[in-house]
Amino acid sequence: REYQGSPTGTDIECEGWRQEAALRMLNNNLDPEVAEKPEDLVVYGGTGRAARSWDAYDGILEELRELGDDETLLVQSGKPVGVFETHETAPRVLIANSNLVGKWDNWEHFHELESRGLIMYGQMTAGSWAYIGTQGIIQGTFETLAELARQHYPDTDGLEGKIVATGGLGGMGGAQPLAVTMNGGVCIAAEVDEERIDRRIETGYCMEKTDDLDEAIRRAEEAAAAGERYSVGVHVNAADMLEGMLEREFVPDVVTDQTSAHDELEGYYPSGYTVAEADDLRETDPAEYREEALATMERHVRAILDLQDAGSVAFEYGNNIRGQVRDHRDMDHAFDYPGFVPAYIRPLFCRGKGPFRWVALSGNPEDIHRTDQAVKELFPGKDALHRWIDLARDQVQFQGLPSRVCWLGYQSEDDEDGLTERARFALRINDLVADGEIEAPVVVTRDHLDAGSVASPNRETEAMKDGSDAVADWPILNALLNTAAGADIVSVHDGGGVGIGNAIHANNHVVLDGTDLAAEKARRVFTTDPGMGVIRHADAGYQEAIEEATASGVTIPMEDD
Amino acid sequence: REYQGSPTGTDIECEGWRQEAALRMLNNNLDPEVAEKPEDLVVYGGTGRAARSWDAYDGILEELRELGDDETLLVQSGKPVGVFETHETAPRVLIANSNLVGKWDNWEHFHELESRGLIMYGQMTAGSWAYIGTQGIIQGTFETLAELARQHYPDTDGLEGKIVATGGLGGMGGAQPLAVTMNGGVCIAAEVDEERIDRRIETGYCMEKTDDLDEAIRRAEEAAAAGERYSVGVHVNAADMLEGMLEREFVPDVVTDQTSAHDELEGYYPSGYTVAEADDLRETDPAEYREEALATMERHVRAILDLQDAGSVAFEYGNNIRGQVRDHRDMDHAFDYPGFVPAYIRPLFCRGKGPFRWVALSGNPEDIHRTDQAVKELFPGKDALHRWIDLARDQVQFQGLPSRVCWLGYQSEDDEDGLTERARFALRINDLVADGEIEAPVVVTRDHLDAGSVASPNRETEAMKDGSDAVADWPILNALLNTAAGADIVSVHDGGGVGIGNAIHANNHVVLDGTDLAAEKARRVFTTDPGMGVIRHADAGYQEAIEEATASGVTIPMEDD
Numbered sequence A, B: 001r002e003y004q005g006s007p008t009g010t011d012i013e014c015e016g017w018r019q020e021a022a023l024r025m026l027n028n029n030l031d032p033e034v035a036e037k038p039e040d041l042v043v044y045g046g047t048g049r050a051a052r053s054w055d056a057y058d059g060i061l062e063e064l065r066e067l068g069d070d071e072t073l074l075v076q077s078g079k080p081v082g083v084f085e086t087h088e089t090a091p092r093v094l095i096a097n098s099n100l101v102g103k104w105d106n107w108e109h110f111h112e113l114e115s116r117g118l119i120m121y122g123q124m125t126a127g128s129w130a131y132i133g134t135q136g137i138i139q140g141t142f143e144t145l146a147e148l149a150r151q152h153y154p155d156t157d158g159l160e161g162k163i164v165a166t167g168g169l170g171g172m173g174g175a176q177p178l179a180v181t182m183n184g185g186v187c188i189a190a191e192v193d194e195e196r197i198d199r200r201i202e203t204g205y206c207m208e209k210t211d212d213l214d215e216a217i218r219r220a221e222e223a224a225a226a227g228e229r230y231s232v233g234v235h236v237n238a239a240d241m242l243e244g245m246l247e248r249e250f251v252p253d254v255v256t257d258q259t260s261a262h263d264e265l266e267g268y269y270p271s272g273y274t275v276a277e278a279d280d281l282r283e284t285d286p287a288e289y290r291e292e293a294l295a296t297m298e299r300h301v302r303a304i305l306d307l308q309d310a311g312s313v314a315f316e317y318g319n320n321i322r323g324q325v326r327d328h329r330d331m332d333h334a335f336d337y338p339g340f341v342p343a344y345i346r347p348l349f350c351r352g353k354g355p356f357r358w359v360a361l362s363g364n365p366e367d368i369h370r371t372d373q374a375v376k377e378l379f380p381g382k383d384a385l386h387r388w389i390d391l392a393r394d395q396v397q398f399q400g401l402p403s404r405v406c407w408l409g410y411q412s413e414d415d416e417d418g419l420t421e422r423a424r425f426a427l428r429i430n431d432l433v434a435d436g437e438i439e440a441p442v443v444v445t446r447d448h449l450d451a452g453s454v455a456s457p458n459r460e461t462e463a464m465k466d467g468s469d470a471v472a473d474w475p476i477l478n479a480l481l482n483t484a485a486g487a488d489i490v491s492v493h494d495g496g497g498v499g500i501g502n503a504i505h506a507n508n509h510v511v512l513d514g515t516d517l518a519a520e521k522a523r524r525v526f527t528t529d530p531g532m533g534v535i536r537h538a539d540a541g542y543q544e545a546i547e548e549a550t551a552s553g554v555t556i557p558m559e560d561d
C-alpha cells in the first residue's frame, strides 16, 4: 500500500482531539520518513508494527473516526476488538500487544500465532503509536553521558575538558561522538570500517578522521586543554586502539564501547584483519571467525579494565561485551566494570526521570520551537537540558510530525505548587495551546523504557539491588494507574527491544488540547507515571529513590515504620 | 497471629465505603471460617495469600484507613507500595500479584523471589480479596450441569428424569450428587472410599449408599421415572461401575468422572484393590501402583466412550483422565469426548456469563436474603437460577460475610433499557441499599475464571476455536477496561488454580453504596466486564458470541466487512 503519514493542520476527522490524536499518532508512526517499511506496517526494530494488518489498520481508523468522548476503543495486538462506554476522563484507546501466558511466552509460539494472524509484535513505541524517528538514539546517548558527567565531574560544565574513548560508529554507536561534543567534551572513536567514519562526518556526527592514533591523541589533548569540543574517528580496531593508549600511557577520562559485540559472527570485527579480509573469513570459516572475534574481545575487555585501573571511568554500553567474554572465555572479572543502566540510567530512574517526548499535531515545526523555548524558560538551571534543546533545534531533523524528546522526572520539591517536572512542562504546553501560541494540540508520550514502566532483566531492570529484575507487577500497575489517572492512550506490551518473553512494558499518551480536562489529566498522569519510577526503585532499596520520595512527598507505605 | 475476620455493621473506619469495602473484603478473606490458614495469611488453593506478610497486611490497612475518595492504593504482590491522586470514578485499589517476565515465569524463579520476600502467590480470588468460601464449588458444578441440561434436554425442566453416572466423592467431586439433585435429576456416583460416601450423606450432599450396583440402578430408574430427585453413592471402583452398566446394557443419560485421575499415584485408585490394599501397594511398590492405576484408567475411559456410543452424553470434568491415557497409554481417541469447558462453560462465556458473586458488608444474612429475592424477581423466567437461589438459601452455610454466587451474563436484549443482566441486578441492589432495604453497602465481584478475564491454556482457554489459548492480551485489556469503566478494585494475577506461568487473569469489585456514583460505575463495569467475554469469543470465531453481540448490540469492529 502507498503510504502518506499523518494528517496535519487544525481540521479534524474525529469527534474530538483525543481521538484525532490517536489517529494522527498511528499514521505518524507509518510516515515514510519515520517507519522502516510502512508498506508492511513495520515501524522499526525488526518487525515492530503499528497495526496487525491493513484491514486492522482500516478498522482502527474507522472506529477512531466514530469514537465518542465517553467511549474507549480496545486494540488487541494491533487489531481493533471492541468499543465500550467509559467516561471522559478515561482513556480513549487501550492497547495490549504480544502478551502471552508465561509457559508459551517465547518466539516459537509467537511465530505460530503470528502466522495464523492472531498476534502482532509491537516492539516498544511502534505498537503504541509513539515512535518519533531516530532522535531518541542521539538523545539517549547524550543523556547517559550527561549523567556520567554529573556523577563524576560535578564541578565541570558537562564533559568540558574530558576525553571519551570508545569504539563503533554504526547505527547506534555513530551517535557517540555527537553526544560527547554536545556535552562539551572530546571523543576518540575507533571504527574498522572507514566508510562508516566518512558517513558520520558527512552527517555532522563526527568532525575528523585519521589512521594515526598518535595524531588523534595529540589533537584530543589539545582540544581538551582548550576546553573545546572535538571528535575524531580513528580507522583502527577498538581493541588495538585501547591497547595502544595503554602502551602510550594515555588514560582517557572515560572509556566505553559500542561495537556490535553482542554478535561475535555478524557484528564484531577481529583484530589483524581488514574489513574485507574479515568478511571473507566469515564466509569461508565462520568457526575460525568466531574464535578470532572472541580472542579480540578478550583483549578488548582486558584493556578496558586496565584503563579503569589506571583511572578511566569505564562502563559497558549495552553491547554485552562483558557477557561474551564471561561466557566464552571464562573471564568472570569482566563484570568488574558496570553496565550503563545500573551506572547512569538507574540513578535517573530513581528520580522518576526518563525519556519524555512530545509531538505537534499541527505538523507545524514552529509549535515545537515554541515548546523548546518553553522548556528552557521553565527549567533555567538545567544546563544539559538547555544544551540538548539548542543543539537538537539546530541539528535534529524532524521526521513526520515535528516532535522533541528530553528527560524530565518527578522532582516536585523544586516547584512551589508541588508539581512534578513533567507535569509543570505539560501544563505549560497546555496553556500555550489554550492561548493559541501553539497552533494545535500537542501529544505528550514517552519511550516504554522509562523509570517505572518496564520489567526487563536483560536491560532496564538488570541487576536490581534486591534481585527483583523479573517482577512484572510493576509495568502492569503502571498501566492500570495511568488508566486510573486519565491518560488518553494506555498500552502494555511483551518483548520490545529485547524480544518475546524478555520484557513487559507499558506506555501512555496525554493529549494537551488546552482544556481544563487536559490540564487535570496531565497533572495527574505526569505525577503517577514518574511516581511509579520513584516507588519501584524505593521498593528495591535505592537510596536516591527514597530521598526523592522524601523530598517530593511521594507516599511510600510502610516506609515510616 | 490470632485472627478475627471482617468488621461488620454500619460504622466504618475509613473515609468512605469504597475504602471500607476493600478493608472488609481483605479481612473477610482471612476469616477463620473462610481461610484455610489465616495465621499464615493463606486463604485457599495451596498457598494463595491475601497479603505478603503481616507487616504488609498492617500497611495495607493503615493506608486504606487514610485513603481519600480521590486516591488510589497500589498493591504489588500483597504489599502496599504507593498511593497516588486519581479521581472519584477511578479504582481505590489496584493490585498486581505474582506477575513475572515470561522467561522467568516459572515456579523455580517464583520460589526464589518468594524466599527473599519479593513476591506472593495470589491464587485467583485470594490475592484480590474476593474469596467467599466453598459455595463456589457446588455452584460451579450446578451451573455446568444446568448448561448441559439446556443444551441436551431443552424441553425438560433441568435434569428431571435424567440419570447421571459419575465417580469420585472427594473435595470437589462430592458436590456432584447435590448439584445433580439441585437440577432435579438422579445421580449414581462410584466411590472406592466408603468414609467419603458417609461424609457426603452426613452433610446432605448425597442421599444413600450401597455396595450393590443392581440396587443402585433400580432405585435410580424408579426415581427418574417418577421425576424425583435422588442420589446414591456406590461403594465400587468407577471403572468397574461403568463396565457393570455396559454389561447390564444400562445406559445413563450422562456420564462423567471426578476421581483424582490427574495424579496416577496419589489420586486415582486402581481396580481390584481395597483402599487399604492400594494404599499399601503405593508405599511398597509405587511403580506397580502407577501401572495398575493407568490400566484401570484405560478401562475407565474406554467404558465412557462405549457409553457415549450407546447414547450417553459424556464429558471430562477437569481431572485430565483423557490426557493421562493419551500420554501413558497411546490412546489418542480418548479425546473423542469433550472437556467440560469447551462443552458447557464456553457457550456461557460466549454470552458473557460467568460466576458473579456479591457480599453483604453489614454482616447481616438478611441482606443476602433480600438480594436472593431480588435476583428471582428480576429474572422470573430463569428456572435454574431460581432453583439455585432457593437451594443455596436452604443448604449453603455462610462463611464469613454473608454472600451469594450465581451466573449472570450480558444478554441485554432482554432489557428495555439495554442493560446487561449483571448491570440490572447490580443496579437493583444499589437501589435496595439506597432505600435502606439492605442495611449496608454490598460488594459485587466474581471469580477470575470468567468469560473475558482469563488466558489459561490448560483450563479456561483450552482448545479455543482459533488456537488463541495462550494470548494474554485479553485479561490485560479486561483489567485496563474495568479500570477505565470505574471498578473500585482491579487486579491482575499470574498462575491461579493452574500454577505460575500457566495463566493470567483479572478481577474487579464494585461497591454498591446506594449512590449515583455507584450506579454509574455498576452500569458501566457490568457492561464492560461481561462484554469482554463476548468480544473475546467473537474474535475467536464462536457463533454464539457473534449472535450475542448482534442481539445485544456489542460493537465488534471489522465484523460488518
Ligand SMILES: NC(=O)c1ccc[n+]([C@@H]2O[C@H](COP(=O)([O-])OP(=O)(O)OC[C@H]3O[C@@H](n4cnc5c(N)ncnc54)[C@H](O)[C@@H]3O)[C@@H](O)[C@H]2O)c1
Binding pocket: A167, A168, A169, A170, A171, A172, A173, A174, A190, A191, A192, A193, A196, A236, A237, A238, A239, A258, A259, A260, A261, A262, A263, A267, A268, A269, A270, A271, A296, A317, A318, A319, A320
Ligand atoms: N544502549 C543500548 O540499550 C543499546 C541499544 C541498542 C544497541 N545497543 C548495542 O550497541 C551495539 C552497537 O549497535 P549499532 O546499532 O551501532 O550496531 P552496528 O552493527 O550498526 O554498528 C557496529 C559498528 O561497530 C564496528 N565494529 C565492529 N567491531 C569493531 C571493532 N572490533 N573495532 C572497531 N569497530 C568495530 C562496525 O564496523 C560497525 O560500524 C550493539 O551491540 C547493540 O546491541 C545498545
Ligand SMILES: NC(=O)c1ccc[n+]([C@@H]2O[C@H](COP(=O)([O-])OP(=O)(O)OC[C@H]3O[C@@H](n4cnc5c(N)ncnc54)[C@H](O)[C@@H]3O)[C@@H](O)[C@H]2O)c1
Binding pocket: B167, B168, B169, B170, B171, B172, B173, B174, B190, B191, B192, B193, B196, B236, B237, B238, B239, B258, B259, B260, B261, B262, B263, B267, B268, B269, B270, B271, B296, B317, B318, B319, B320
Ligand atoms: N472442574 C475443574 O475445573 C476442576 C477443579 C478442581 C479439581 N478438578 C479435578 O477433579 C478431580 C477431583 O477433585 P477432588 O478435589 O474431588 O479430589 P479428591 O482427591 O478430594 O477426591 C477424589 C476422590 O476420588 C476417589 N477415587 C479415586 N479413584 C477412584 C476410582 N478409580 N473409583 C472411584 N473413586 C475413586 C477418591 O477416593 C476420592 O474420594 C481432580 O482430578 C481435580 O484435579 C477439576
